[in-house]
Amino acid sequence: GNSVTQMEGPVTLSEEAFLTINCTYTATGYPSLFWYVQYPGEGLQLLLKATKADDKGSNKGFEATYRKETTSFHLEKGSVQVSDSAVYFCALRELTGGFKTIFGAGTRLFVKA
Amino acid sequence: EADIYQTPRYLVIGTGKKITLECSQTMGHDKMYWYQQDPGMELHLIHYSYGVNSTEKGDLSSESTVSRIRTEHFPLTLESARPSHTSQYLCASSEWGNTEAFFGQGTRLTVV
DSSP states (O other): OEEEEOOSSOOETTTTEEEEEEEEEOOOOOOOEEEEEEESOOOOEEEEESEEEEEEEETEEEEEEHHHTTTOOOEEEESSSSOOEEEEEEEESSSTTTTOOOOOOOOEEEEEE | OOOEEEEESSSEEOOOEEEEEEEEESSOSSSEEEEEEETTOEEEEEEEETTTTOEOSSSOOOEEEEESBBTBBBBBESSSSSGOEEEEEEEEEEEESOOOOOOOOOOOEOOO
C-alpha cells in the first residue's frame, strides 16, 4: 500500500541554520505530495504542495521538489527562525480508494535563539 | 483561511459519559475525515465520509461513531468514554481529486 516515511525527530537547530527534513514515499501512480505544519495546540496547516514530478512547492521560505526518480519530497529552508518551531508532516494524496491523505509520522523541529 | 471548525477545543469528562465532538465546514466539501493524534504526534485516520449519508471506517479501529446528515456537519460520538480515549481529535475536509485537506484546530479530549 501507499506510505510516507519521514526523518525522525526531534531536530534542533540554531536560528539562521539550514533545515532539511527528509521524506520518501511509496505510491501507485503519481500522487500529489504535501507538507503540513502543526504549531503547538493547533490543527494542521498546509505549508506547500506539488502535484506532479519536478514541481517545486514553496511558501514562507520553505521549498520541496517532487522527485519521481528517488520518490522523495524533502523539505528545506535556508535560514530558520524561532517561529518555525513546530511539527512538520509529509503527506501524499491517494489517487484511488477514496483519495485519502496518507501522513508520515511527523518531525518535531526546535529552533533556538 | 480554512473554514472548518471544531468544538469544543478542550474537554475533560468522566468515564462512562457520552460525548459528541462537533465538526463543521463552510466550504461545501464532500469529503470529511476524523483523525486521532497520539502523544507521539502520529495521525491515524479513524473515520471518513464521501458525502451525505456516507460513512466509512478508517485505518485505525475506533469505538467512536460518526454521522453525515448534512454536507457541512460531521460529528463524532463516543457512547461511553474511557481513559483510553484520551487523545487529540482532528477533523478535516477536502474536495474530490488531488487536492489538499483543510484541518480544524482539533479537540483535546481527556477522560478521567
